[in-house]
Amino acid sequence: NAGVTQTPKFQVLKTGQSMTLQCAQDMNHEYMSWYRQDPGMGLRLIHYSVGAGITDQGEVPNGYNVSRSTTEDFPLRLLSAAPSQTSVYFCASSPLSSNQPQHFGDGTRLSIL
């Protein structure tokens, strides 16, 4: 199994550009989520989804959009990139149960100039 696959692994953008970070999972998990990781702050939840067609905001949603048209895919869109969005982004998935661990992708390292 591939698990959770994120693309691209690295990206450099200019301020104001838009882009989509891709996330796909092959475990038929209902729950998917996006986090950003910044030094000394752990992982913070951006958006999450409990199933196809259902999304909701996490702790730090501003500047990001998501959609969930299929169970497998959960793309994250940066609408107008800002230097404050320079970070490492992780996608995760799990069954729809709070006692089940989330499975993480390898991350996308994003730099905004």
Add this chain to the structure above:
Amino acid sequence: AQSVTQLGSHVSVSEGALVLLRCNYSSSVPPYLFWYVQYPNQGLQLLLKYTSAATLVKGINGFEAEFKKSETSFHLTKPSAHMSDAAEYFCAVSSNDYKLSFGAGTTVTVRA
């Protein structure tokens, strides 16, 4: 609301020494607790989880953690550190809404 506090952003231990990483949580409902490990340039891997079945939880790579409700703690230990244990460790808590709240992380350095 739920939150996690990890005491100590950096821990340095000698090879063969005890590893102790501290985690305290707050949760308005009985929590589910997790420890994850992150090696450089990789995603997070599950070390172990507490889901109320037993207070002492054994995980991978010789790690274990003890849930203490009275102290709202879930500290991670390993009796004898190995060079391969050098990584960043995250404690996380979940309640009934599927969302995980993470601590700030503790970086472990192992000295030869």
